[in-house]
Amino acid sequence: MRSVPSRTPAVDAAGPAHDPSDLTARARIRDAALARFASGGFRVLLRTLAADAGVSAGLVIHHFGSKDGLRRACDEHVLVLIRENKRNVLGDETGSRGSPMDVLAQLSSVEEYGPVLGYVLRSLQEGGDLARSFVESMVEDAAAYIADGVAAGTIRPSLDETARAQYLVTQSLGTILLDLTLHPPEDPTDTGAIVRAYVDRMGLPSIELFTEGFLTDRTLLDAYLRYAEPPPDEQASAAPAP
Secondary structure: OOOOOOOOOOOEOOEOOOOOOOOOHHHHHHHHHHHHHHHHOOOOOHHHHHHHHOOOHHHHHHHHOOHHHHHHHHHHHHHHHHHHHHHHHHOOOOOOOOOHHHHHHHHHOHHHHHHHHHHHHHHHHHOHHHHHHHHHHHHHHHHHHHHHHHHHOOOOOOOOHHHHHHHHHHHHHHHHHHHHHHOOOOOOOOHHHHHHHHHHHHHHHHHHHHHHOOOOOOHHHHHHHHHHOOOHHHHHHHOOOO
């Protein structure tokens, strides 16, 4: 898997490739901040973020208004990167998705997504309204790209699409956090090594589970649906006598 040559475009410190035209001062500040937030958390000083981008603190304020404004811009950028990656793997509404070689290329260079994963984890650890809003946006995005996959025929439809999106996001984030607790990295700032180690441990079982499924029939689902929404005759018999 690691020997597969990467077919993805060159990346910068902020993660997977961006449009080459996105090299404005605003984009440079955002990308530098994303990398710094991912490796060191959100307590970093504004002047440090400015120094990383090679600009003045005043220019950061000019473009983003405040450090919180810069963080919100990073949130938006990370969500775009995640959304594009998922649609490449799962398929968009037109039925287009990456080839198996594209997926292998991504797996062979997952270290490039280290800053993105690091940023997400830092946001969760920080907590607060920004973190809550960030996760809510992840769920909204997940619902959208899952719907595209359903429309493209690459994902099975769900009885409750919103609930499935919420579950997948929270399950994925919870799995990553628990994995890091059980396997603490030698260097917490090396986000590339962290994401590589996680994929090496979890790649096969997660992809197999999503691709092949787990249970061989729907007995358990039918039992739950009967419990959650019993037929009218059972509802009547279960009602207490007046």
